[in-house]
Amino acid sequence: MPSEDAAPQLDVDQILADPGVRIIVCCGAGGVGKTTTAAALALRAAEQHGRRTVVLTIDPARRLAQSLGLTELDNTPRQVKGIDVEASGGELHAMMLDMKRTFDDVVLQHTDPAKAAEIFANPFYQAMSSTFAGTQEYMAMEKLGQLHARGEWDLIVVDTPPSRSALDFLDAPARLSRFLDGRMLRLLLAPARTGGRSMFSLVTASFGMFSKVVQKVLGAQLLTDLSGFVAALDSMFGGFRQRAEQTYRILQARETAFVLVAAPEPDAVREAAYFAGRLREEKMPLAGLVLNRVHRPAVPELDAEQSRAAAERLTELGGHEATADVLRAHAALARQAVREQQVAARFTEAFPGVPSVSVTAQPADVHDVDGLRTIGAAISRP
Numbered sequence: 268m269p270s271e272d273a274a275p276q277l278d279v280d281q282i283l284a285d286p287g288v289r290i291i292v293c294c295g296a297g298g299v300g301k302t303t304t305a306a307a308l309a310l311r312a313a314e315q316h317g318r319r320t321v322v323l324t325i326d327p328a329r330r331l332a333q334s335l336g337l338t339e340l341d342n343t344p345r346q347v348k349g350i351d352v353e354a355s356g357g358e359l360h361a362m363m364l365d366m367k368r369t370f371d372d373v374v375l376q377h378t379d380p381a382k383a384a385e386i387f388a389n390p391f392y393q394a395m396s397s398t399f400a401g402t403q404e405y406m407a408m409e410k411l412g413q414l415h416a417r418g419e420w421d422l423i424v425v426d427t428p429p430s431r432s433a434l435d436f437l438d439a440p441a442r443l444s445r446f447l448d449g450r451m452l453r454l455l456l457a458p459a460r461t462g463g464r465s466m467f468s469l470v471t472a473s474f475g476m477f478s479k480v481v482q483k484v485l486g487a488q489l490l491t492d493l494s495g496f497v498a499a500l501d502s503m504f505g506g507f508r509q510r511a512e513q514t515y516r517i518l519q520a521r522e523t524a525f526v527l528v529a530a531p532e533p534d535a536v537r538e539a540a541y542f543a544g545r546l547r548e549e550k551m552p553l554a555g556l557v558l559n560r561v562h563r564p565a566v567p568e569l570d571a572e573q574s575r576a577a578a579e580r581l582t583e584l585g586g587h588e589a590t591a592d593v594l595r596a597h598a599a600l601a602r603q604a605v606r607e608q609q610v611a612a613r614f615t616e617a618f619p620g621v622p623s624v625s626v627t628a629q630p631a632d633v634h635d636v637d638g639l640r641t642i643g644a645a646i647s648r649p
């Protein structure tokens with residue numbers, strides 16, 4: 268029978284205690300527990316290992332945010348009060364990513380105030396900075412770069428955006444810079460950039476119908492907005508790419524540890540395996556897999572079949588329905604546990620050297636510091 272025990276055990280405390288580890292990135296498919304894991308690891312690093320820690324959360328659930336003292340998006344880390352750091356001397360700071368403000372800051376850093384104001388006023392920028400697919404991923408990277416550059420923390424724990432695919436986080440910077448200096452976009456915008464009509468007629472002539480269709484679909488006003496936007500961004504293309512590349516290099520450094528989070532479900536585990544493969548290609552250090560929300564029966568020694576048979580026998584005998592129900596519930600849980608182990612084993616077979624750890628599904632959502640502490644302890648002492 269495949270067993271999760273086949274994988275080496277992930278020792279989270281060793282990672283959290285290691286002064287050489289300065290960045291932990293929690294990634295994985297949507298809804299698997301990235302934000303919870305990031306916050307739990309950061310809390311544990313501060314409370315148990317005395318590290319000055321900052322956690323960058325992305326779209327945390329409202330109650331979790333509140334319990335970390337995050338009441339609004341303000342894009343700067345705030346110290347979390349009321350945690351147990353007296354003995355360890357650690358600190359926990361937390362922030363929620365404000366994607367639009369982060370984008371604005373990048374623009375401000377790369378251009379003069381007048382040009383920046385022009386960009387901010389552009390409707391295309393306004394739409395893109397808050398809704399463009401990948402902007403959130405890119406800005407999470409950007410923010411990580413900024414926090415790292417400040418050098419104020421022993422450990423930065425980064426949550427990643429609720430993308431459908433975990434890979435979006437790694438692909439976003441390249442996609443965004445491709446978009447920003449996309450040849451098609453440049454061609455379409457040529458009239459504004461050359462300041463004359465000749466280029467535009469040339470494009471119109473060569474693209475004929477295409478250009479007309481684009482104008483019709485996008486509208487003339489949007490094209491003008493777009494051209495203003497790209498003209499203003501033009502000088503920053505190098506800057507954007509350069510920053511993304513810098514952050515990429517940080518992610519490849521030995522000071523970084525990726526923690527892959529997956530639910531014990533086929534899709535999430537498949538996603539985790541893609542991601543692990545991709546990290547290997549990119550030479551980014553994968554510390555291990557956290558298999559979150561696994562089910563464990565109270566008496567693992569009693570297997571599903573024995574339990575089901577006993578329940579049937581009791582029913583035959585009559586008068587023991589409550590006990591029979593408990594046995595049936597146990598049988599269902601035991602079957603689920605086996606299924607989950609089989610799913611997890613697919614990852615372990617593909618990546619036998621990657622350590623993993625299972626975290627039991629809690630009876631309720633994790634939305635306060637106590638809940639995070641419980642998860643942190645479960646990750647460390649499975």
Ligand SMILES: Nc1ncnc2c1ncn2[C@@H]1O[C@H](COP(=O)(O)OP(=O)(O)OP(=O)(O)O)[C@@H](O)[C@H]1O
Nearest residue numbers: 297298299300301302303429560627628629632633
């Ligand atoms: N081990 C667990 N036991 C019980 N509930 C959990 C556990 N881990 C996470 N949860 C709950 O599952 C929900 C999703 O978790 P979380 O928000 O951390 O996932 P996520 O991967 O960040 O999701 P998204 O991709 O949407 O950002 C939350 O309500 C959280 O409290």
Ligand SMILES: [Mg+2]
Nearest residue numbers: 301302325429
């Ligand atoms: Mg999340």
